[in-house]
Amino acid sequence: MADPVLPSFDLSRNWKRVRKETLEAIVKVLDSQHFILGPEVDALEKDIASYLRVSHAAGCASGTDALLLALMALGVGPGDEVITTPYSFFATVSCITRVGATPVFADVDPDTYNISPINILDKLTAKTKAVIPVHLFGQMVQVEEFSEAISRRGAFLVEDCAQAIGATRVINGRVERAGALGDIGCFSFFPTKNLGGFGDGGLISTNSDALSVRIRSLRVHGSGKQYFHDEVGLNSRLDEIQAAILRVRLRHLETWNEERRLVDERYRTLFAEMNLGEWITPPAEAEGNRHVFHQYVIRCSHRDKLKTWLAERGITARVYYPLSLHLQPCFSFLGYKEGEFPVSESLSQKTLALPIFPELLPEEQERVAAAILEFYKNGIFDHS
Ligand SMILES: *Cc1c(COP(=O)(O)O)cnc(C)c1O
Numbered sequence: 001m002a003d004p005v006l007p008s009f010d011l012s013r014n015w016k017r018v019r020k021e022t023l024e025a026i027v028k029v030l031d032s033q034h035f036i037l038g039p040e041v042d043a044l045e046k047d048i049a050s051y052l053r054v055s056h057a058a059g060c061a062s063g064t065d066a067l068l069l070a071l072m073a074l075g076v077g078p079g080d081e082v083i084t085t086p087y088s089f090f091a092t093v094s095c096i097t098r099v100g101a102t103p104v105f106a107d108v109d110p111d112t113y114n115i116s117p118i119n120i121l122d123k124l125t126a127k128t129k130a131v132i133p134v135h136l137f138g139q140m141v142q143v144e145e146f147s148e149a150i151s152r153r154g155a156f157l158v159e160d161c162a163q164a165i166g167a168t169r170v171i172n173g174r175v176e177r178a179g180a181l182g183d184i185g186c187f188s189f190f191p192t193k194n195l196g197g198f199g200d201g202g203l204i205s206t207n208s209d210a211l212s213v214r215i216r217s218l219r220v221h222g223s224g225k226q227y228f229h230d231e232v233g234l235n236s237r238l239d240e241i242q243a244a245i246l247r248v249r250l251r252h253l254e255t256w257n258e259e260r261r262l263v264d265e266r267y268r269t270l271f272a273e274m275n276l277g278e279w280i281t282p283p284a285e286a287e288g289n290r291h292v293f294h295q296y297v298i299r300c301s302h303r304d305k306l307k308t309w310l311a312e313r314g315i316t317a318r319v320y321y322p323l324s325l326h327l328q329p330c331f332s333f334l335g336y337k338e339g340e341f342p343v344s345e346s347l348s349q350k351t352l353a354l355p356i357f358p359e360l361l362p363e364e365q366e367r368v369a370a371a372i373l374e375f376y377k378n379g380i381f382d383h384s
Contacts, residue, residue, distance in 0.1 A: 003315075004314055005316070006368070007316050008354075009192055009356070009357040010359065011196075013357070014358065017359075022245055022249075029240045029244045030241075035241070037059070037237050038240045040244040040247065041059045041238050041239075041243040044057075044238075044250070045203070048187075048205070049205065051250065051253075052177050052180045053180055054180050055206070055207045055209065056208075056211075057203055058204045059203050059238030060202045060203065060204060060215075061202060061235075061237060063091060063162040063187060063188025063189070063202040064091040064188075065202055065219075065234060066162075066202035066204045067091060067095035067160065068236075069204060069215050069219060069234065070204060071095055071096065071158070072233070072234075074158070075129075076130055077101060078101065080101040080128075080130070081104045081127040082131070082132060083105075083120055083123050083131045083132070084103060084105065085105065085114070085115040085133070085344070086108070086324045086325045086341045087108045087321065088134045088136060088321070089321070090328070092134050093331070102334070103325075105123075105325070105326050105336070105341055106123045107119050107341040108344050112136075113297065113347060114133070114136050114139065114141045114142075117141070117146045118145075120146045120150075121149055124155070128150070129155055130155055130157070131155060133157075134160040134162075134163075136164075137293070137294050138164050138260075138292040139283075139285065140164060140168070143169070143181045144181075147182075156183045159179055161185045162190075163188075164179075165194050165195045166194060166253055166254065168289070171288070180205065184206050184211060185204065185205035186203075187204070187205070189202060189203070189246055194260070194292055195246065195249055195250060196249070197245050198245050201239070202238070203238070217230060217231075217233060218233035218234060219237055221235060257293075260294075261291070261293060264291070267365055274369055276369070276372060276373060278376075279376045280299065280300040281299040281300070293356055295353045295356065296353060297320060297352070298353075299350045299352075301381075303319075305375075305381045310372070310375075318352075319351065324348050326341055326344075327345075355368060
């Protein structure tokens with residue numbers, strides 16, 4: 001008999017937990033017949049601003065648009081350099097080329113997979129207009145190690161928080177949330193994110209009154225007053241239904257993030273009990289960080305064979321990300337070569353994301369760990 005399928009994430013288990021309250025919230029919107037940028041979006045923006053402890057939050061159509069709106073609002077354009085990581089989702093970099101600016105990559109840390117502060121400082125020039133650290137897989141970058149250096153140069157800090165809502169870091173004795181440290185924070189509500197909607201959605205956070213006003217104008221075609229356009233913006237708005245769904249889900253976010261942290265503890269214990277340390281390295285949590293494990297990304301030997309081995313046993317593991325961004329065909333015009341960002345390139349060969357979601361069961365994790373043990377103990381990779 002075939003093994004039951006264990007997906008890398010299972011949204012349906014989560015749906016069952018909030019079905020009733022979500023349906024009520026959706027019906028309320030349908031009864032109001034107000035669909036775009038209305039009272040639910042206003043309320044969500046207030047809820048999230050207070051959760052992050054920032055002055056403003058503005059909904060938009062996706063995490064990708066949040067990044068694009070951020071760079072537009074900061075006036076980033078042709079001739080400007082924007083420093084970011086080569087090891088992230090595509091949208092982190094496409095927003096830079098979309099506004100006509102030049103992406104400058106800084107290599108990542110092999111343990112946290114996050115952009116390394118020292119490498120950022122190394123790449124700062126008179127042309128640097130912004131830095132986009134990505135809080136990858138749910139863990140914050142050590143932003144305090146470069147934030148002063150970049151503001152001294154008049155450059156902006158844009159945090160890509162798409163994978164890190166609820167992540168915190170202790171800085172100067174204070175607990176700081178992702179999205180509250182930079183000039184702008186960008187969030188995604190893509191369904192599989194830690195706070196996911198039932199469709200696309202995004203949000204921008206900022207402590208600047210002026211940036212908040214400009215972003216609110218840019219998301220509606222650059223108009224402060226309807227039908228009068230100060231500049232050319234986007235159509236990038238959040239739907240009332242999505243906002244209503246997200247408000248319900250925001251109430252559970254802390255619980256779900258804690259459950260993800262429990263999944264991490266259980267994996268860690270299992271790997272230690274099975275002495276898997278010789279072959280796999282679980283994700284590292286940097287000092288002072290509260291990781292929210294959007295993904296559970298290990299480093300391992302014989303990655304591709306392990307992935308196939310798990311798939312044959314019904315366990316879905318995924319690769320984030322198989323090709324470093326500096327090597328993407330669409331960025332070949334930037335002139336980067338293989339070997340220029342060795343840590344990012346090596347991670348793209350060695351990392352594997354194991355199943356993780358708040359409802360993942362201990363026995364399912366035991367199954368994953370046992371399958372990994374079987375693979376390495378029997379030397380499957382040598383003769384397959
Ligand atoms: C998901 C994601 C985005 C883009 O968000 P969308 O809502 O899918 O447009 C940007 N950056 C990172 C790091 C992401 O994971």
